[in-house]
Amino acid sequence: MGGSLGSIATRTAESAGRAAAVLAIFGAGHANAQEATKPAHKLVRIGTFEIDRHEVTVGQFHAFWKATQIKTKAERDGGGFQYVGGWRRMAGWTWAAPNGDMLGRHDTPVVHVTWHEAKAYCEWMGLRLPTDAEWVEAAYTERRPSPPAPFVTGRTYPYPSGEGAADANQIESNGKCHFSPPVSVETRDGQRLGHVSVGSCPPGVNGLYDMGGNVWEWVDHDVGGQKRTRGGSWWYGPAQMKADALYEKDPDFPAVYIGFRCAR
Numbered sequence: 102m103g104g105s106l107g108s109i110a111t112r113t114a115e116s117a118g119r120a121a122a123v124l125a126i127f128g129a130g131h132a133n134a135q136e137a138t139k140p141a142h143k144l145v146r147i148g149t150f151e152i153d154r155h156e157v158t159v160g161q162f163h164a165f166w167k168a169t170q171i172k173t174k175a176e177r178d179g180g181g182f183q184y185v186g187g188w189r190r191m192a193g194w195t196w197a198a199p200n201g202d203m204l205g206r207h208d209t210p211v212v213h214v215t216w217h218e219a220k221a222y223c224e225w226m227g228l229r230l231p232t233d234a235e236w237v238e239a240a241y242t243e244r245r246p247s248p249p250a251p252f253v254t255g256r257t258y259p260y261p262s263g264e265g266a267a268d269a270n271q272i273e274s275n276g277k278c279h280f281s282p283p284v285s286v287e288t289r290d291g292q293r294l295g296h297v298s299v300g301s302c303p304p305g306v307n308g309l310y311d312m313g314g315n316v317w318e319w320v321d322h323d324v325g326g327q328k329r330t331r332g333g334s335w336w337y338g339p340a341q342m343k344a345d346a347l348y349e350k351d352p353d354f355p356a357v358y359i360g361f362r363c364a365r
């Protein structure tokens with residue numbers, strides 16, 4: 102996922118200077134919108150459709166932000182949400198600074214984006230959000246003709262990571278992939294937690310990364326005006342990673358736990 106943005110994780114942005122810092126670090130910002138190039142996407146074919154191998158990253162979303170001059174809802178409203186005994190707006194927490202006090206690494210999943218913003222990003226890329234059925238097919242049923250062990254063609258697994266959930270970035274992970282400071286700083290049950298760079302965990306069903314855990318993923322599925330999220334996140338255990346874990350959120354809700362990937 103190379104690039105010149107890796108060093109930003111160690112940069113601290115003061116609240117008042119954050120926008121300037123983001124512009125300085127990411128480049129010329131909106132001023133050079135016409136020069137923006139679209140980021141590369143690695144898609145995996147699953148039958149009749151393709152889906153991103155990774156969650157969409159901060160670096161990829163930055164190209165969209167720069168080209169379209171979008172101001173995300175979290176940016177407009179002063180920050181996205183975190184659950185702290187209830188949903189709380191976190192000042193300055195945005196796609197560029199997922200935890201406010203430091204800028205997001207380019208190879209970490211973008212969060213604090215609404216369903217509408219995720220959809221707009223995918224469409225800007227000539228892609229779209231996966232449907233719920235596509236996401237489920239890709240996450241749980243192995244479709245590769247010759248998958249590496251232990252995966253078996255045609256088998257449907259309980260978790261996107263396979264028979265077990267220990268390889269995923271979730272609260273009961275065994276440590277194969279885990280919080281990598283300083284992207285997120287949070288504690289739950291005495292553990293330091295957060296999302297990790299995409300591809301940090303072992304690949305799961307269909308060779309896809311982080312379909313289970315890391316960050317929730319918006320899909321194109323409406324339930325009474327709410328939009329479904331799939332796969333659980335680093336904040337939860339394995340139960341939220343399963344196919345029967347059905348959760349929906351307001352499509353205008355930006356949160357530190359929610360990202361997305363695209364399909365076509």
Ligand SMILES: [Ca+2]
Nearest residue numbers: 311312314316
């Ligand atoms: Ca995920």
